[in-house]
Amino acid sequence: MILVTGVSGGLGRLVLQGLTALSGPDGIEVVAGTRGGDGETARRIDFDDPASLVEGFAGVDVLVMISAGYAEDDIVLARHGAVADAAAAAGVRHVIYTSLAASGERTTLALPHRWTEDRLAHGPYDTTILRNGLYAELLGGLSAGSAGPAAETGVFSAAYGTGRMSVVAREDLADITVSVAAEADRALTSGGHSRHAGRTYELEGVTALGGTDLADLLTKRYGRQVDYHPTSLTDARTALAGHGLEPYQITHTLSLLSNMAAGFLEAKTSDVPTLLGSAPRPVHDLVTESATAGG
Ligand SMILES: NC(=O)c1ccc[n+]([C@@H]2O[C@H](COP(=O)([O-])OP(=O)(O)OC[C@H]3O[C@@H](n4cnc5c(N)ncnc54)[C@H](OP(=O)(O)O)[C@@H]3O)[C@@H](O)[C@H]2O)c1
Structure with a gap:
């Protein structure tokens, strides 16, 4: 039996749908x-x-x-540690964890993910670590504050410098999770271990987008010229302070911006095409949709 946690969330819901489609008497x-x-x-x-x-x-x-990452690190470590312990106590035989891809290694987001990977590695079960790339919707969300007004101003401003972020469609991550989980279940049922046991996969997006790319997407969306104006991290911090975010969210957002501007969020390789067995879904429309959703 496979259990999917967090099924009210965007990723968990898609994974549950995919596995449900494979379920039935046989x-x-x-x-x-x-x-x-x-x-x-x-x-x-x-x-x-x-x-x-x-x-x-x-x-x-x-x-x-x-992963349930929306909290300060001490809370996330406690909740993920509790899962590792309970899975061991319940006799779970294979844990598949949705982590963070290598391009995010220097961000503040990475710490609880790497801690969890290590914690699970010490458990009595097989593990597969799916290091998820950054969602297309994440880049869209980061861009939304300036993408809406750009329809009037013709200016898209963001603290991206000349950096780009590799982004992936959540549906691709869900499809891969479904196939890894189904394979693990079948392998256990037939008395063996999954070929994914003990593996860590880098599910990076294969498309990287930056400020100029966002401006080009907005130019198409609005039917008028939009230009990219890079802004500073200081300006970004000031703007974020007025958005009603939790303090830890400001920390993570600035860390993402800083890493992007430094060029670290552009992935070099990805396991997505191999595990998906087809071309990854295009991300441009997903980024544009979420960047302009409020407008
Ligand atoms: N790669 C990226 O770009 C990216 C971006 C954002 C977040 N993430 C991480 O990836 C995870 C899944 O992404 P998503 O898009 O599905 O997020 P989402 O739509 O915002 O959903 C939040 C998820 O967190 C779960 N959760 C929160 N508190 C929990 C708790 N105490 N116990 C168990 N589950 C809890 C929710 O489960 P319930 O069903 O119980 O509500 C839900 O699955 C997020 O939780 C976050 O850690 C990754």
Whole structure:
């Protein structure tokens, strides 16, 4: 049996859908986990409540552990550590964890992911680490503050410098997670271990976009010339302070901007095409949609 955590989230929902499509009398068995689970349609799985995990992981062979990164690091480490412990106690045989790709290594986001990878590596189960690239929607969201007004001003300003960010469609990440989880379940059912056991995959986007690329996309979207004006990290910090974000979100956002401007967020290689078995989905429309969603 496969359990997917976090099924109310964008990634978890897609993974559950994909695995459900493979389930049936002769297929795999999949169950949903979420903080709001009622025990009927979904199990209650709250990483902040270890008791829910011990009960929720009962009978689970393959755990698809969707990271729960929206909090300060000490909270994320405690919740991910609780999952590692509960999976061991429940006899889970293979844990698949959605981590962060290597291009994000120098960002503040990386620490809890690398800690979790290490923690899981010491567990009694097989592990597969899916190091997810940055979502296309993430770059769109970062760009949204200036992308909307650009329809009037003709100026797209952001603290991207000349850097670019490699971005990936969440659907591609979900498709890969589904195939890795299904393969793990089949391997366990036939008495073996998955070929993905012990593997770490870099699921980087194969397309990198920067400020000039965003301006070009907005030029097409608005049917008028939009030019990119790089701004400073100081200006970005000031602007973020007025957006009602949690303090840790400001830390992570500035870290992303700083890494992008320094050129670190552009990936060199990716395991996505091989694991997907087809060309990755195009990301330009996803970035434009999320950048202009509020306009
Ligand atoms: N690669 C990237 O660009 C990127 C961008 C943003 C986030 N992320 C990370 O990737 C994860 C999945 O992305 P997403 O797009 O699906 O995020 P999302 O749509 O914002 O969903 C948030 C996810 O966090 C889960 N969660 C929060 N607190 C939890 C807790 N206490 N216990 C268990 N689960 C908890 C939610 O599960 P419930 O069903 O229980 O609500 C949900 O799956 C995020 O949680 C974050 O760690 C990656």
